[in-house]
Amino acid sequence: MTLRRTFTISALVIGLGMIAAPAVFGMFSRAPDGAAMIDDFRPFMTPEKVTLFRGYLAEIDAADTESRLLLEPALTQFGVIDSAEYQSKFASLAGLNESWPAIEADMTDLVDRMADNLDSYAAVDALPNFKLFPWFFVAPGVLIAAVAAAVLVADRRGASTKVLLRLLAGLGVAVVLAPAVFQMFERAPKGGDMIEDFRPMMTVERVRAVQGYFITMGAAEGQLRNGVLPLAAASADLPSDQFVSITQFSEDWPEIVVEFAPMISAMSDNVDNFAGVDALPPFAMFPWFFVAPGLLVEVLAILSERSPKAYLGIENVATI
Amino acid sequence: MKNHRFRLMATALAATALLAGACGDDASGDSGGASIDETTTTAAPLSTESTATTVATTTTEAPDEPDLVPEPAFEGELAGLFSIAEASCGDAEVSGSYFRMLQPGGSATDGPFVPNTDSTCVDPSFTPLLPGSDGGFISGGFQPAPDPPFDADGNGLARSVTAPTPFFGVAFAVSSEDEGAAPLITATEGTLTGELSGWTANYATLVFGQGTPKPDGSLPGLTSELSGSIDPATGAYVLDWASQIVGGSFDQFTGIWHLEGVFVAEG
Numbered sequence: 001m002t003l004r005r006t007f008t009i010s011a012l013v014i015g016l017g018m019i020a021a022p023a024v025f026g027m028f029s030r031a032p033d034g035a036a037m038i039d040d041f042r043p044f045m046t047p048e049k050v051t052l053f054r055g056y057l058a059e060i061d062a063a064d065t066e067s068r069l070l071l072e073p074a075l076t077q078f079g080v081i082d083s084a085e086y087q088s089k090f091a092s093l094a095g096l097n098e099s100w101p102a103i104e105a106d107m108t109d110l111v112d113r114m115a116d117n118l119d120s121y122a123a124v125d126a127l128p129n130f131k132l133f134p135w136f137f138v139a140p141g142v143l144i145a146a147v148a149a150a151v152l153v154a155d156r157r158g159a160s161t162k163v164l165l166r167l168l169a170g171l172g173v174a175v176v177l178a179p180a181v182f183q184m185f186e187r188a189p190k191g192g193d194m195i196e197d198f199r200p201m202m203t204v205e206r207v208r209a210v211q212g213y214f215i216t217m218g219a220a221e222g223q224l225r226n227g228v229l230p231l232a233a234a235s236a237d238l239p240s241d242q243f244v245s246i247t248q249f250s251e252d253w254p255e256i257v258v259e260f261a262p263m264i265s266a267m268s269d270n271v272d273n274f275a276g277v278d279a280l281p282p283f284a285m286f287p288w289f290f291v292a293p294g295l296l297v298e299v300l301a302i303l304s305e306r307s308p309k310a311y312l313g314i315e316n317v318a319t320i
Numbered sequence: 321m322k323n324h325r326f327r328l329m330a331t332a333l334a335a336t337a338l339l340a341g342a343c344g345d346d347a348s349g350d351s352g353g354a355s356i357d358e359t360t361t362t363a364a365p366l367s368t369e370s371t372a373t374t375v376a377t378t379t380t381e382a383p384d385e386p387d388l389v390p391e392p393a394f395e396g397e398l399a400g401l402f403s404i405a406e407a408s409c410g411d412a413e414v415s416g417s418y419f420r421m422l423q424p425g426g427s428a429t430d431g432p433f434v435p436n437t438d439s440t441c442v443d444p445s446f447t448p449l450l451p452g453s454d455g456g457f458i459s460g461g462f463q464p465a466p467d468p469p470f471d472a473d474g475n476g477l478a479r480s481v482t483a484p485t486p487f488f489g490v491a492f493a494v495s496s497e498d499e500g501a502a503p504l505i506t507a508t509e510g511t512l513t514g515e516l517s518g519w520t521a522n523y524a525t526l527v528f529g530q531g532t533p534k535p536d537g538s539l540p541g542l543t544s545e546l547s548g549s550i551d552p553a554t555g556a557y558v559l560d561w562a563s564q565i566v567g568g569s570f571d572q573f574t575g576i577w578h579l580e581g582v583f584v585a586e587g
Contacts (some may be wrong), residue, residue, distance in 0.1 A: 255474075261524045261525070269569060
């Protein structure tokens with residue numbers, strides 16, 4: 001076999017490798033999963049939402065503090081209800097008081113992870129649609145393989161391969177440049193960072209925990225609104241308007257539910273999608289999945305063009 | 321279809337009775353007149369539950385008509401209104417129509433259930449249901465949510481099946497959406513089965529398919545087939561089913577639905 005033929009066959013193999021890569025990495029199923037996840041998180045990955053969520057957490061924190069430090073002591077101090085009865089009658093509120101520090105820490109962590117990745121999310125969202133990713137490998141792979149095969153056929157027939165080899169080299173250059181055109185060197189590592197940061201929050205266990213937080217918070221809010229505040233209002237010594245944080249919490253609770261529920265939905269519905277994306281090769285490597293084969297194809301095409309048709313192979317001697 | 325048969329049979333019987341009464345008038349006016357009056361009165365409300373009773377009664381008075389042997393009342397496909405009886409849950413005993421939400425990993429009998437602190441029941445795991453403007457749900461037809469289905473606070477606005485129901489500070493509303501086949505309840509010797517695929521809860525701007533089976537025919541997780549019973553004489557019914565939420569913010573939670581009331585065949 002001639003060295004020239006070896007170069008061309010190598011280019012052909014690289015083309016076939018690019019065609020096969022998406023299937024090998026499961027990209028045909030995982031890339032659409034990633035696209036769905038990017039779409040689902042879009043409404044929440046904004047500075048406004050992060051600020052809104054932080055505000056709600058601060059509001060619930062204030063209501064929790066007020067209920068512990070002001071409301072309960074006032075009710076028991078004025079003899080409206082004794083402490084034991086308060087704890088038993090308003091068990092859901094007591095549950096929030098007890099678990100709020102942990103809930104707040106966990107929810108704050110979620111919101112922080114969102115906040116920390118706003119730029120990364122925007123970078124990933126600016127990439128071409130994830131659904132197209134497998135075809136970014138397949139399409140140039142098909143072209144490279146086809147041109148390399150054409151070179152081999154032309155060589156065998158003794159026809160000129162100059163144009164074909166230059167076309168092959170051009171395809172290699174195009175594949176090398178693609179990541180730069182799509183700013184993948186900058187964006188892909190950010191995607192990798194986001195995947196890394198989201199990993200702890202995109203689990204079934206974490207989703208279940210957050211669902212549970214809302215049961216705790218919602219049940220406590222209901223008891224405050226339907227039970228504790230009316231009890232305080234019934235007491236002449238306890239004007240209910242002094243519990244401003246609790247009142248605010250209750251007023252905003254429906255809004256809090258409406259705002260947070262879709263975010264929990266996005267988390268819940270994308271646990272599997274995230275796992276699929278997370279199973280892909282590291283995002284930071286993706287630009288090199290284009291550069292490396294593109295560069296190789298380019299070099300092989302140039303070497304092939306510069307190699308004599310008859311170098312070592314007997315079959316080609318006859319064609320000289 | 322069977323209601324039509326009922327009506328045809330009842331009409332035929334009424335006509336026969338009228339004819340017989342008219343003929344008998346010549347012979348014995350008083351008794352014949354009483355018979356006509358009685359038959360006319362009972363046969364008139366053919367489209368209501370009394371229809372079935374009437375047919376049954378009339379048929380038993382005409383044993384010589386082998387072709388008119390009655391089918392049980394409220395038998396077969398029941399098209400009409402399943403009225404929703406308001407829950408009574410002021411003490412530990414709960415009756416009437418209610419909803420419970422089972423937490424992930426729980427069991428329909430033992431819970432744990434989500435405590436709805438907006439519930440008026442003593443046990444807040446029960447959320448009482450109140451009849452909507454239609455009085456209940458219609459078997460054989462849809463009762464879709466309005467457009468838009470929510471107000472600015474995320475409260476569901478559908479109110480034909482049940483009244484919007486406070487749940488965790490936000491009201492959920494039940495609608496019967498066109499998800500394929502219309503709701504269909506079938507009675508077989510007092511046992512109810514059927515499909516309620518389009519039963520939907522609208523809550524906090526989210527839409528939860530809460531029917532059974534799911535629109536694709538599946539029964540995921542704890543989703544159960546619809547089961548229940550109906551009193552052939554009165555139409556008093558009980559329906560139960562569970563529908564697990566698949567996906568979304570309440571993924572793996574299961575709605576437990578219990579409806580009681582009276583079935584009224586469509587008129």
